[in-house]
Amino acid sequence: MDFHCMDYRASVAQGPALSQVNADALVLVLTPEQSVTGDPALDSLIKDAVSAGDLTLKAGRTLYVHRPNGAKVTRVLLVVSGDDSAKSFKAAVLKGVAALKDLGVAHMAVAGALGLNLSCEHAHSLVLAVAEGTYVFRQTKPSAPKPVALKKVTVLCGPDELSAAKSALVRARGVAEGISLARELGNLPGNYCTPTHLANEARQIGKNFKHVKVEVLDRPALEKLKMGSFLSVTNGSAQPPKFIILRYQGASAAQAPVVLVGKGITFDTGGISLKPGAGMDEMKYDMGGAASVLGTFRAIAELQPKVNVVGLIPTCENMPSGTATKPGDVVTSMSGQTIEILNTDAEGRLILCDALTYAERFKPAVVVDIATLTGACVVALGHQHSGLFSSDDDLAQALLRAGQQAQDTAWRMPMDEEYGESLKSNFADLANVGGRDGGAITAAVFLSKFAKAYRWAHLDIAGSAWKSGAAKGGTGRPVGLLTQFILGQAEAGQDALKPQVVKAVGKTKAAPARKAAARRVA
Known part of the structure; x- marks a missing residue:
C-alpha cells in the first residue's frame, strides 16, 4: 500500500516574497505573540482582519481570504497556533489542510510569522499533519470521498533552515508511510x-x-x-x-x-x-x-x-x-x-x-x-x-x-x-x-x-x-x-x-x- 504520492519541498521565502509564492494556496501560521510576517500585503491583511474582528489571535482560529490585495498567491489561509512549538504547528497545519482540501488546491505552501522559525521539527510535523489530514479509508467503502487534489506541499523557510528542512521532510515522509x-x-x-x-x-x-x-x-x-x-x-x-x-x-x-x-x-x-x-x-x-x-x-x-x-x-x-x-x-x-x-x-x-x-x-x-x-x-x-x-x-x-x-x-x-x-x-x-x-x-x-x-x-x-x-x-x-x-x-x-x-x-x-x-x- 502506498499512500503518499505527495511531493514535499522546502524553499527559501521570507518577508515580501511570501505573498508572491507560486502556489495555489498559502497557509500562514501565526501565534498570539507573532502575527507579523515582513510582507506588506500580508501584514496589512492581518492587521485589518484583527481590527475588524474577523480574526482573533487565539489558538485554532482561522480566516480564509481569496485573492488578497497585493498578493500573487490566489488563496491565503491564516491559522493561529497556540505557540511556536512543533506540536502546536502540527495542529495548525492540520486545520489548514481541513479548510483547503475541498477547494481543489493542488499545491499548498506553508509559512510562519516572523519569530516562528520553521525548524526541522516543524517540517517533520508538517508532513505528519498533511498525511493525517488527507487520509481517507476506501478499501471497503466505495462511497468514500474522492482523493484530495493536493499533490504538492512546500514549506517556506529561511536560508539557514533550508538544508535541515529538506532532510526532515524526507525522514518524515518515511514515517508517514509507516503510520x-x-x-x-x-x-x-x-x-x-x-x-x-x-x-x-x-x-x-x-x-x-x-x-x-x-x-x-x-x-x-x-x-x-x-x-x-x-x-x-x-x-x-x-x-x-x-x-x-x-x-x-x-x-x-x-x-x-x-x-x-x-x-x-x-x-x-x-x-x-x-x-x-x-x-x-x-x-x-x-x-x-x-x-x-x-x-x-x-x-x-x-x-x-x-x-x-x-x-x-x-x-x-x-x-x-x-x-x-x-x-x-x-x-x-x-x-x-x-x-x-x-x-x-x-x-x-x-x-x-x-x-x-x-x-x-x-x-x-x-x-x-x-x-x-x-x-x-x-x-x-x-x-x-x-x-x-x-x-x-x-x-x-x-x-x-x-x-x-x-x-x-x-x-x-x-x-x-x-x-x-x-x-x-x-x-x-x-x-x-x-x-x-x-x-x-x-x-x-x-x-x-x-x-x-x-x-x-x-x-x-x-x-x-x-x-x-x-x-x-x-x-x-x-x-x-x-x-x-x-x-x-x-x-x-x-x-x-x-x-x-x-x-x-x-x-x-x-x-x-x-x-x-x-x-x-x-
Missing part, C-alpha cells in the same frame, strides 16, 4: 485483515525493499517449536495462525538487533470468556501491535538507518467454538512454563509470551513488545499516552524521549514485583490473569516472566491505537515512537546497542522525585 500503513491495516474489517493478510502484507514489504527479509511460520512449525501458549488461543478459529518474522539488516551482522514484538489478534471475541456485544466491532483493532511493527518496518525500509531490526508478529483470531480453549485449561509455553488460563479474553499475553521466548535466539540488544493488551491501561491513562512498562531505566528513558520527539507519547507505569503475587496458581507455574486491580501492570508482569534473558520494555497501546465515536479509526500509533527510537539507536552507534544484563523485575532504585520526573511526559 498510514498501520492505520489502513487497523481499519480493515476482520474478514479482510486475517492472519494470512498480515503475512501477505509483510511479504509485500520484503518484496518492495531488498533490505527486509520475511519468513512466515505456519501451525506445523509452531507445533514443532512447542508454542503451546500461542496455539491455545487459535484453537477455536477456522483461520490458520501465522508467526511472521521480519529482518532488516542495516548494520554489520555482528551488531545485536532491536527486536519488536507485535500482538496480532486480528479479531478478539474474548473466546469462551465472551466479550459484551456492544463495541465488539472495535476488536478488529486488536492487531494494533502487529500493524505498528509492519508500519515501523515500512518506515525504516524507506529510511535505511544503520541498525539491525527484527520484527516478530504472532497472529491469529480468538474465537469461541467446540475446540476453543476453556477457562481452567493449563497450557505449556515455549519456555516450558505452564499457564493456567483463567480468562480466555486475556489472550494477547498468551501469544506474546511465546514470541518473547523465540526472541532469545536473536541475542537482542533490546526487545520491545507492543500490544493492545488491557482495558485497564485505558482506564489508567485514557487515550493520550501509551503505557510504558520496563524495569530498565535507560531503555524506558530512551523510549520516553523518542515518544516526545515523535509527538507519540508514552507514560511510564510501575513494575514492582509485588504485583506478581496475584498471578500465582495452584495448578500451573502462573495464571494468565490476576484480579481487576492494576490489571495493566499484572499483564506486564506476566510478560516479564518470559523476557528475563534480555533488556525489555512493553508498550500497552489499548488507549492509543484507535479512536472511537464519530472519529472512529486507527491512529497508526506508536509507529512514530518506534521509528524515532530505532533512528535514535542508529545515530547513537553500536555502543548504545550492546546487550546488557537486565535487572530483576522490581522497584527501581531511583528516588521518588527522580522517578516522577523520569515518567513525566511533556
Whole structure:
C-alpha cells in the first residue's frame, strides 16, 4: 500500500516574497505573540482582519481570504497556533489542510510569522499533519470521498533552515508511510485483515525493499517449536495462525538487533470468556501491535538507518467454538512454563509470551513488545499516552524521549514485583490473569516472566491505537515512537546497542522525585 504520492519541498521565502509564492494556496501560521510576517500585503491583511474582528489571535482560529490585495498567491489561509512549538504547528497545519482540501488546491505552501522559525521539527510535523489530514479509508467503502487534489506541499523557510528542512521532510515522509500503513491495516474489517493478510502484507514489504527479509511460520512449525501458549488461543478459529518474522539488516551482522514484538489478534471475541456485544466491532483493532511493527518496518525500509531490526508478529483470531480453549485449561509455553488460563479474553499475553521466548535466539540488544493488551491501561491513562512498562531505566528513558520527539507519547507505569503475587496458581507455574486491580501492570508482569534473558520494555497501546465515536479509526500509533527510537539507536552507534544484563523485575532504585520526573511526559 502506498499512500503518499505527495511531493514535499522546502524553499527559501521570507518577508515580501511570501505573498508572491507560486502556489495555489498559502497557509500562514501565526501565534498570539507573532502575527507579523515582513510582507506588506500580508501584514496589512492581518492587521485589518484583527481590527475588524474577523480574526482573533487565539489558538485554532482561522480566516480564509481569496485573492488578497497585493498578493500573487490566489488563496491565503491564516491559522493561529497556540505557540511556536512543533506540536502546536502540527495542529495548525492540520486545520489548514481541513479548510483547503475541498477547494481543489493542488499545491499548498506553508509559512510562519516572523519569530516562528520553521525548524526541522516543524517540517517533520508538517508532513505528519498533511498525511493525517488527507487520509481517507476506501478499501471497503466505495462511497468514500474522492482523493484530495493536493499533490504538492512546500514549506517556506529561511536560508539557514533550508538544508535541515529538506532532510526532515524526507525522514518524515518515511514515517508517514509507516503510520498510514498501520492505520489502513487497523481499519480493515476482520474478514479482510486475517492472519494470512498480515503475512501477505509483510511479504509485500520484503518484496518492495531488498533490505527486509520475511519468513512466515505456519501451525506445523509452531507445533514443532512447542508454542503451546500461542496455539491455545487459535484453537477455536477456522483461520490458520501465522508467526511472521521480519529482518532488516542495516548494520554489520555482528551488531545485536532491536527486536519488536507485535500482538496480532486480528479479531478478539474474548473466546469462551465472551466479550459484551456492544463495541465488539472495535476488536478488529486488536492487531494494533502487529500493524505498528509492519508500519515501523515500512518506515525504516524507506529510511535505511544503520541498525539491525527484527520484527516478530504472532497472529491469529480468538474465537469461541467446540475446540476453543476453556477457562481452567493449563497450557505449556515455549519456555516450558505452564499457564493456567483463567480468562480466555486475556489472550494477547498468551501469544506474546511465546514470541518473547523465540526472541532469545536473536541475542537482542533490546526487545520491545507492543500490544493492545488491557482495558485497564485505558482506564489508567485514557487515550493520550501509551503505557510504558520496563524495569530498565535507560531503555524506558530512551523510549520516553523518542515518544516526545515523535509527538507519540508514552507514560511510564510501575513494575514492582509485588504485583506478581496475584498471578500465582495452584495448578500451573502462573495464571494468565490476576484480579481487576492494576490489571495493566499484572499483564506486564506476566510478560516479564518470559523476557528475563534480555533488556525489555512493553508498550500497552489499548488507549492509543484507535479512536472511537464519530472519529472512529486507527491512529497508526506508536509507529512514530518506534521509528524515532530505532533512528535514535542508529545515530547513537553500536555502543548504545550492546546487550546488557537486565535487572530483576522490581522497584527501581531511583528516588521518588527522580522517578516522577523520569515518567513525566511533556
